Amino acid sequence: MVRRVRSAAVVLGSLLLTLPGRADAQGIGLKHLLEMMDWGRETYVLAEVLEFAPDGVGRPVRYDLLGWAGGASNRLWAKADGEHGTRNGGGEMEVQLLYGRLLTPWWDGQVGAKVDTHYGEGSTSTRTSLALGVQGLAPGWFEVEPTLFVSQDGDVSASLEASYDLLFTQRLVLQPRLETSVALQEVPEFGVGSGFNDVELGMRMRYEIRREFAPYLGFSWARRLGGTADLAHASGEPVREFSLVAGVRLWR
Numbered sequence: 612m613v614r615r616v617r618s619a620a621v622v623l624g625s626l627l628l629t630l631p632g633r634a635d636a637q638g639i640g641l642k643h644l645l646e647m648m649d650w651g652r653e654t655y656v657l658a659e660v661l662e663f664a665p666d667g668v669g670r671p672v673r674y675d676l677l678g679w680a681g682g683a684s685n686r687l688w689a690k691a692d693g694e695h696g697t698r699n700g701g702g703e704m705e706v707q708l709l710y711g712r713l714l715t716p717w718w719d720g721q722v723g724a725k726v727d728t729h730y731g732e733g734s735t736s737t738r739t740s741l742a743l744g745v746q747g748l749a750p751g752w753f754e755v756e757p758t759l760f761v762s763q764d765g766d767v768s769a770s771l772e773a774s775y776d777l778l779f780t781q782r783l784v785l786q787p788r789l790e791t792s793v794a795l796q797e798v799p800e801f802g803v804g805s806g807f808n809d810v811e812l813g814m815r816m817r818y819e820i821r822r823e824f825a826p827y828l829g830f831s832w833a834r835r836l837g838g839t840a841d842l843a844h845a846s847g848e849p850v851r852e853f854s855l856v857a858g859v860r861l862w863r
Contacts, residue, residue: 654680655862659774660815662858664831668849669696673831673856679711686711688721701731707742718747725760729801736800739763751775768794768803784825788813797838802846804838817860825860 660675671694679686688711693704709723725742728735744758756772770792777785790811797805815829833852835843840850 653682654678658859658861660858661861662827662856663697664854664856667831667854667856668852669701670698671696671702673858681711684713686719688723696731699731703730704728709742711746714745715747718745720745721758727801738798738801740766740768749773762798766794766796766798768792768808782819784817784819786815786817786827786829788815799842802839802842802848804840804842806837806839808837808839809833809835813856815856815858823862827858827860829856830854831856 656676656678658674658676660673662673664671664673673694674691676691677688678690679688681687688707688709690707690709691704693702695702695704705725705727707723707725709721711719711721714720722741722743725740726737727740728737730736740760740762742758742760744756746756747754749755752775754774758770760768760770762768770790772788772790774786774788777787779785788811790809790813792808794803794805794808797803811831811833813829813831815827817825817827819825831852831854834840835850843850
């Protein structure tokens with residue numbers, strides 16, 4: 612039995628080692644194999660939000676980043692969203708690693724993992740969740756991203772992000788932006804109550820010096836809701852927050 616397993620391993624290894632040569636001999640080439648499987652070799656990176664709020668609580672730096680690698684139908688996605696207080700050193704960060712599959716010409720289905728991290732005052736809290744969502748263009752050319760999360764402890768939550776680009780000229784663009792979230796269970800260590808958690812509205816006016824480089828000015832208004840507002844009030848955090856922002860939008 613052991614000899615058979617070893618023989619099978621040798622045969623399998625030989626086949627794997629000869630695949631590149633056979634593919635090249637057939638005029639395919641190893642670099643094209645992924646493209647034939649519709650994985651492609653394209654990459655894209657976008658910093659949708661990269662900004663500083665000088666009058667915000669803790670004078671935070673905020674970011675919303677994403678990137679993908681793959682082809683038209685299959686992609687690996689990476690996303691990072693959060694803020695870091697330059698005054699108090701605390702903050703929060705959300706990182707996602709996802710597999711995306713094209714569902715329609717305008718929508719990607721995505722599944723993967725999310726890691727939430729809250730840090731500050733010498734303590735750090737982390738949780739991992741399963742992420743399942745879609746991302747694409749809704750009627751009216753709104754960019755929409757609804758996602759469902761199930762944490763390692765079975766806590767269920769969901770988030771929605773939506774934005775729209777309103778062109779005043781070919782280079783001057785106003786972007787309204789909405790973010791909201793909801794949770795079925797209370798998670799006090801992350802400041803999350805059950806029900807609707809929060810809503811954030813933003814407005815950012817950017818000027819595209821180049822398509823890939825666009826500084827912007829704007830504002831952000833956020834409001835915690837329900838049990839989340841109660842938890843924030845109990846810990847001395849603001850329930851409402853309005854801040855002016857300055858930043859830059861980048862992509863390549």
